Amino acid sequence: MKTIHETADMFGAAFPWGKDPTETGLLRLALTDMDKGARDWFAKEVKSLGCEYKVDELGNQFAIYPGKDMSAIPTGVGSHLDSQPTAGRYDGPLGVLSGLEILRTLKESNYVPNYPIALINWTNEEGARFPYPLLGSSVYAGIKPKEDMYSIKAIDGSHPTVLEELERIGYKGDTECAFEANPVACHFEIHIEQAPYLERGNKKIGVVTGVQSYCWEEITVTGKSSHTETTPLDDRADPMLAAAKMIAKSREIALKYDGLVSTGLIEASPRSFNVLPETVKFSLDTRNYDDAKLDAMLVELKEEFAKIAEECIGKDSKIPITIDYNHLMTSRRAYFHEDCKDCIRDASHEVVGEEYTMDLVARACHDSKAMSTIVPTAMVFIPCRDGLSHNPREFSTPEQCEDGFKVLMGAVLRYDQL
Amino acid sequence: MKTIHETADMFGAAFPWGKDPTETGLLRLALTDMDKGARDWFAKEVKSLGCEYKVDELGNQFAIYPGKDMSAIPTGVGSHLDSQPTAGRYDGPLGVLSGLEILRTLKESNYVPNYPIALINWTNEEGARFPYPLLGSSVYAGIKPKEDMYSIKAIDGSHPTVLEELERIGYKGDTECAFEANPVACHFEIHIEQAPYLERGNKKIGVVTGVQSYCWEEITVTGKSSHTETTPLDDRADPMLAAAKMIAKSREIALKYDGLVSTGLIEASPRSFNVLPETVKFSLDTRNYDDAKLDAMLVELKEEFAKIAEECIGKDSKIPITIDYNHLMTSRRAYFHEDCKDCIRDASHEVVGEEYTMDLVARACHDSKAMSTIVPTAMVFIPCRDGLSHNPREFSTPEQCEDGFKVLMGAVLRYDQL
Numbered sequence: 040m041k042t043i044h045e046t047a048d049m050f051g052a053a054f055p056w057g058k059d060p061t062e063t064g065l066l067r068l069a070l071t072d073m074d075k076g077a078r079d080w081f082a083k084e085v086k087s088l089g090c091e092y093k094v095d096e097l098g099n100q101f102a103i104y105p106g107k108d109m110s111a112i113p114t115g116v117g118s119h120l121d122s123q124p125t126a127g128r129y130d131g132p133l134g135v136l137s138g139l140e141i142l143r144t145l146k147e148s149n150y151v152p153n154y155p156i157a158l159i160n161w162t163n164e165e166g167a168r169f170p171y172p173l174l175g176s177s178v179y180a181g182i183k184p185k186e187d188m189y190s191i192k193a194i195d196g197s198h199p200t201v202l203e204e205l206e207r208i209g210y211k212g213d214t215e216c217a218f219e220a221n222p223v224a225c226h227f228e229i230h231i232e233q234a235p236y237l238e239r240g241n242k243k244i245g246v247v248t249g250v251q252s253y254c255w256e257e258i259t260v261t262g263k264s265s266h267t268e269t270t271p272l273d274d275r276a277d278p279m280l281a282a283a284k285m286i287a288k289s290r291e292i293a294l295k296y297d298g299l300v301s302t303g304l305i306e307a308s309p310r311s312f313n314v315l316p317e318t319v320k321f322s323l324d325t326r327n328y329d330d331a332k333l334d335a336m337l338v339e340l341k342e343e344f345a346k347i348a349e350e351c352i353g354k355d356s357k358i359p360i361t362i363d364y365n366h367l368m369t370s371r372r373a374y375f376h377e378d379c380k381d382c383i384r385d386a387s388h389e390v391v392g393e394e395y396t397m398d399l400v401a402r403a404c405h406d407s408k409a410m411s412t413i414v415p416t417a418m419v420f421i422p423c424r425d426g427l428s429h430n431p432r433e434f435s436t437p438e439q440c441e442d443g444f445k446v447l448m449g450a451v452l453r454y455d456q457l
Numbered sequence: 458m459k460t461i462h463e464t465a466d467m468f469g470a471a472f473p474w475g476k477d478p479t480e481t482g483l484l485r486l487a488l489t490d491m492d493k494g495a496r497d498w499f500a501k502e503v504k505s506l507g508c509e510y511k512v513d514e515l516g517n518q519f520a521i522y523p524g525k526d527m528s529a530i531p532t533g534v535g536s537h538l539d540s541q542p543t544a545g546r547y548d549g550p551l552g553v554l555s556g557l558e559i560l561r562t563l564k565e566s567n568y569v570p571n572y573p574i575a576l577i578n579w580t581n582e583e584g585a586r587f588p589y590p591l592l593g594s595s596v597y598a599g600i601k602p603k604e605d606m607y608s609i610k611a612i613d614g615s616h617p618t619v620l621e622e623l624e625r626i627g628y629k630g631d632t633e634c635a636f637e638a639n640p641v642a643c644h645f646e647i648h649i650e651q652a653p654y655l656e657r658g659n660k661k662i663g664v665v666t667g668v669q670s671y672c673w674e675e676i677t678v679t680g681k682s683s684h685t686e687t688t689p690l691d692d693r694a695d696p697m698l699a700a701a702k703m704i705a706k707s708r709e710i711a712l713k714y715d716g717l718v719s720t721g722l723i724e725a726s727p728r729s730f731n732v733l734p735e736t737v738k739f740s741l742d743t744r745n746y747d748d749a750k751l752d753a754m755l756v757e758l759k760e761e762f763a764k765i766a767e768e769c770i771g772k773d774s775k776i777p778i779t780i781d782y783n784h785l786m787t788s789r790r791a792y793f794h795e796d797c798k799d800c801i802r803d804a805s806h807e808v809v810g811e812e813y814t815m816d817l818v819a820r821a822c823h824d825s826k827a828m829s830t831i832v833p834t835a836m837v838f839i840p841c842r843d844g845l846s847h848n849p850r851e852f853s854t855p856e857q858c859e860d861g862f863k864v865l866m867g868a869v870l871r872y873d874q875l
């Protein structure tokens with residue numbers, strides 16, 4: 040807990056919500072100066088523990104803690120130190136810093152694992168500054184080519200690319216970013232649940248059995264820019280009205296398929312009080328536990344959006360309303376590995392007891408999703424207050440964090456035994 | 458026409474839409490360097506015609522062309538040289554440059570009017586860069602205090618204020634910005650219609666009898682920022698969904714009251730693909746020909762918005778959705794002056810004939826609205842293609858512009874006789 044709060048205080052503490060100095064959120068967007076600060080601190084810390092330290096071409100940081108068999112492929116533990124623009128202190132850092140606490144504990148106890156342990160800080164997990172989540176782990180796992188990810192532009196400032204920002208903060212490393220070149224044997228990760236099911240079920244540990252499927256699209260609705268006050272309703276081809284109806288409709292479709300559809304970003308152009316925009320661009324984040332249902336949702340969303348566009352063209356408008364879809368990513372339903380889940384479940388039964396342990400499917404994505412496509416993977420979830428995340432008030436108690444840490448460490452050492 | 462196109466080419470030509478070099482729009486936001494260029498050009502031009510030249514504290518430019526009785530209060534003719542971000546070449550410049558053409562014509566013909574003629578370029582008519590339209594004429598007419606307008610912030614860049622930008626471009630003049638200190642006797646203005654009624658009625662000249670009423674509000678919907686993918690629908694307090702439903706609903710209310718409701722600006726914060734925003738802010742421009750109906754629309758909009766906010770709070774959310782209204786302005790239904798309308802109508806009957814002349818009410822606002830609260834005022838409208846305005850493709854033919862110019866000049870000289 041001390042490390043979580045000290046690093047938050049040093050690198051990005053923001054948005055106080057309580058009286059205690061630890062009661063703030065975090066602003067540490069990927070590859071900003073704040074992120075560099077946290078990375079530099081991480082490098083120093085793991086070196087002081089005697090780890091071998093490498094940075095790969097995507098800025099992923101690897102700290103290899105020695106085991107008895109130094110030639111063996113290490114057991115992987117990872118998460119991310121980057122944050123959302125108005126984040127809490129736990130999403131990401133809890134994972135990396137719990138991994139660090141394992142290495143510290145091994146060192147203090149003079150316990151040498153059979154195999155080395157690789158602690159990893161993955162780049163741009165959030166997809167907040169660069170809108171492709173799990174960016175570093177996706178290249179590592181061979182899901183996306185390096186070049187595609189290098190060219191992704193930040194949503195802020197002068198929109199620098201991933202490559203430009205990696206170079207600027209000195210984190211374009213020499214190690215090839217590829218599982219084959221720099222392998223780990225498995226991937227464990229601890230994370231706050233970010234949803235209320237553990238808390239509401241009065242559980243202490245979630246054994247994460249997989250990740251729901253999702254799709255990210257950027258939708259551009261184009262109509263006719265014209266005067267807000269003089270253009271008769273029948274003459275309009277108003278992309279703002281159309282986008283508003285689409286966002287409203289997307290909620291109905293989410294309900295129908297028991298999924299989620301959400302819009303975080305929206306932008307109108309041109310920007311003027313008395314101009315109906317020419318284009319309105321908005322993000323659509325579509326989720327389902329079921330791949331087939333996700334696909335069906337997307338089909339229905341597009342059908343309904345096409346209808347809405349048609350309906351919003353005024354009968355006297357000579358200009359239509361068109362829709363462009365920019366598909367950013369689809370991530371399919373993932374199922375985690377039996378061995379890893381067993382190690383977590385066993386450890387949880389020991390630490391908090393079976394009655395406080397619950398299987399669940401992750402709703403958000405995590406670097407473990409990318410890793411699960413190449414190595415045995417599973418995750419530990421702990422409850423967080425009101426299930427709230429991506430918000431400065433995100434909070435887990437010290438006891439919840441400690442339980443999670445013990446389960447993660449128990450799982451890693453069990454896997455080391457396996 | 459030559460002056461319209463030459464000044465557009467020099468100061469802000471943008472967004473080409475046709476093959477001819479004149480077939481572009483205009484980007485000349487108020488108090489930018491482009492606006493300064495057009496202002497400097499205007500000053501030089503009117504001085505070369507022998508005008509007395511003054512700039513007032515709000516940057517309004519006055520050019521006083523001499524009449525026989527130099528001590529008399531001048532006949533006013535004005536409009537604006539600023540533009541929307543993706544404007545056409547006619548909205549505003551047509552008015553100022555037609556006024557200039559009157560002065561040139563008088564000079565060339567050695568015609569000395571009975572009274573001086575004041576040609577005025579009003580500051581920030583558009584309300585695009587600084588979201589208060591008719592900014593310069595409103596202070597002049599005593600509708601708004603100078604200090605309130607000085608502190609309005611630009612929607613671009615580092616959001617400089619009106620005062621900062623006036624000082625930066627050197628257009629905070631010495632003349633007091635007040636009718637009492639620097640009076641005109643009346644106000645004539647020519648403008649493109651910005652709506653399709655003249656064109657569809659096969660008319661050439663509109664005698665503008667008044668301006669419809671309108672209200673500008675900035676609406677901030679505040680909910681709970683949280684994760685787009687993990688927050689169950691029942692746990693959400695999603696201001697994006699609420700804002701979308703409000704914008705969709707506002708169209709229904711516009712239809713019901715035979716008015717207009719439009720949204721040009723929208724902004725979500727924080728900005729991230731996978732964060733439901735905490736706040737969504739959008740503009741609402743509400744219009745009606747009838748003051749009472751405008752008021753009724755606003756009451757119903759606020760009632761419906763309150764219901765939507767309530768409905769969008771998930772049953773498990775501990776955080777509500779709230780709405781803040783920032784009222785920017787209300788402009789009441791205006792009725793123009795009989796004498797001015799008669800001068801325009803007479804001139805129009807002479808120039809294009811009675812069958813091509815039509816009375817109509819302006820839908821957008823104009824500096825003439827502010828002026829009509831203090832002096833006899835009326836406007837000349839000419840048709841524009843498809844009624845399109847606030848769009849680079851805005852277009853009136855040279856013949857339409859010439860008809861309008863002749864009617865404006867005829868009206869001004871008739872008023873001079875009166």
Ligand SMILES: NC(=O)NCCC(=O)O
Nearest residue numbers: 164165172403404405731
């Ligand atoms: N856990 C988390 O918030 N990850 C960000 C990627 C995603 O949006 O699924």
Ligand SMILES: NC(=O)NCCC(=O)O
Nearest residue numbers: 313582583590821822823
């Ligand atoms: N004519 C015109 O577009 N004026 C801008 C002010 C308004 O939006 O009514």
